[in-house]
Amino acid sequence: MKEFETFAVHAGEGADPETGALRQPLHMSTTFKLPGFGIKLFDAIYMDSARPPYAYTRWCNPTLRALEDRLVALEGAEAAVVLSSGMAAVSALIFTLLSSGDHLIASEVCYAGSVELFGEHLPRFGIEVSLVDTSDLKQVEDALRPNTKLIYAETPANPILRISDISALAQIAHEASAQLAVDSTWASPALQRPLALGADYVIHSLTKFINGHGDALGGAVLGSEEGIKRIRKDMLVHLGGALSPFNAWLINRGLVTLPVRMHKHSQNAYEVARFLENHPKVARVFYPGLISHPHYDLAKKQMTDFWGMLTFQLKGGLGTAITLAEKIKLFQYATSLGHAHSLLFYYPTDIYIDAASYLNAEQKQRIREWTGDGIMRASIGLESPDDLIADLDRALRARTVKGAVGPLAYRLMKRFASG
Numbered sequence: 001m002k003e004f005e006t007f008a009v010h011a012g013e014g015a016d017p018e019t020g021a022l023r024q025p026l027h028m029s030t031t032f033k034l035p036g037f038g039i040k041l042f043d044a045i046y047m048d049s050a051r052p053p054y055a056y057t058r059w060c061n062p063t064l065r066a067l068e069d070r071l072v073a074l075e076g077a078e079a080a081v082v083l084s085s086g087m088a089a090v091s092a093l094i095f096t097l098l099s100s101g102d103h104l105i106a107s108e109v110c111y112a113g114s115v116e117l118f119g120e121h122l123p124r125f126g127i128e129v130s131l132v133d134t135s136d137l138k139q140v141e142d143a144l145r146p147n148t149k150l151i152y153a154e155t156p157a158n159p160i161l162r163i164s165d166i167s168a169l170a171q172i173a174h175e176a177s178a179q180l181a182v183d184s185t186w187a188s189p190a191l192q193r194p195l196a197l198g199a200d201y202v203i204h205s206l207t208k209f210i211n212g213h214g215d216a217l218g219g220a221v222l223g224s225e226e227g228i229k230r231i232r233k234d235m236l237v238h239l240g241g242a243l244s245p246f247n248a249w250l251i252n253r254g255l256v257t258l259p260v261r262m263h264k265h266s267q268n269a270y271e272v273a274r275f276l277e278n279h280p281k282v283a284r285v286f287y288p289g290l291i292s293h294p295h296y297d298l299a300k301k302q303m304t305d306f307w308g309m310l311t312f313q314l315k316g317g318l319g320t321a322i323t324l325a326e327k328i329k330l331f332q333y334a335t336s337l338g339h340a341h342s343l344l345f346y347y348p349t350d351i352y353i354d355a356a357s358y359l360n361a362e363q364k365q366r367i368r369e370w371t372g373d374g375i376m377r378a379s380i381g382l383e384s385p386d387d388l389i390a391d392l393d394r395a396l397r398a399r400t401v402k403g404a405v406g407p408l409a410y411r412l413m414k415r416f417a418s419g
């Protein structure tokens with residue numbers, strides 16, 4: 001989409017009519033003077049629209065609206081609703097669309113907060129859940145039931161980088177009179193447009209690449225006018241996950257440089273992936289821009305660039321992982337992703353799987369086939385690729401930390417494994 005870079009700068013933001021300010025003023029006001037009187041008028045005007053007039057900031061606010069309008073332009077959606085975090089977006093969508101007795105098919109591996117919500121909590125509300133590998137269309141088809149309402153796919157999937165075929169999933173969902181929601185956080189609208197591929201809803205954690213500076217949590221759901229109106233009215237208002245206008249303002253500022261940043265993240269990650277693939281301490285690299293990735297062709301078809309995330313398996317397992325985590329200087333050992341800073345985070349497979357009571361033996365086996373004994377997730381930032389590679393090379397060549405430090409670090413990781 002040619003206009004994408006222009007939308008990133010201009011959509012949803014014009015000169016302020018009163019002051020001429022070119023940057024959107026930050027509106028922190030929680031409440032707005034109402035034009036009339038009466039609760040009926042209130043319901044009709046304020047609750048029955050994807051773009052309600054301003055009354056109370058939990059429902060909408062000019063600074064939130066500016067961010068919504070820019071996201072709508074970038075994602076090619078009819079409407080958007082922004083929320084306080086990616087998880088607030090996931091939960092608002094799920095609890096708007098699903099009721100007791102409905103069935104959800106979802107990625108068995110996706111962001112931990114999402115898959116735990118599906119696997120551990122939705123059954124408490126009488127919602128049936130099937131967790132499958134959504135990159136395997138047969139598994140999705142086999143999981144369909146007469147009461148399937150929603151297929152939920154995260155692609156690329158955090159943390160193992162499986163890619164699911166969005167248009168094929170949309171077709172399966174629609175033939176079964178269900179809908180498809182895609183968590184597209186790892187791609188951002190710069191690299192992948194799920195609505196154009198047939199999805200009904202797109203979810204983003206704005207916290208990651210969209211903000212890009214690691215200083216504001218936020219989330220969004222995008223889709224049809226009617227669908228977004230329902231999410232705002234039914235669950236933003238009632239679950240209450242409202243985004244702070246200050247965060248919206250920061251995220252909107254970050255969004256301006258999304259196209260440029262994603263290009264640089266992709267270039268850097270490609271360089272790092274190629275370096276790691278040839279490193280003697282590295283057993284396997286998962287990066288969809290490398291031909292060795294099992295979903296390389298699909299990634300090439302579905303995404304316009306290969307983004308800044310990669311994962312790799314280490315020879316020497318946990319020992320090498322701990323050494324790497326302790327010896328890096330430029331990379332930081334931290335969770336989260338999509339920032340200017342490069343980050344590493346390790347997932348020991350046994351701990352990850354032990355903690356996931358909602359996964360059966362077959363699902364655990366499938367995950368183990370991808371991850372081996374553990375994977376290191378790398379969010380590649382905007383630094384010089386040469387400096388990043390030098391940092392990794394030095395840390396990988398350091399002597400493996402053995403003995404007392406290992407078990408201690410292992411226990412610590414176990415405590416934080418769900419983070």
Ligand SMILES: *Cc1c(COP(=O)(O)O)cnc(C)c1O
Nearest residue numbers: 085086087111158185205207218
């Ligand atoms: C981080 C993340 C989320 C959750 O977002 P928060 O803003 O941290 O609540 C959801 N999905 C994916 C793919 C993520 O990476």
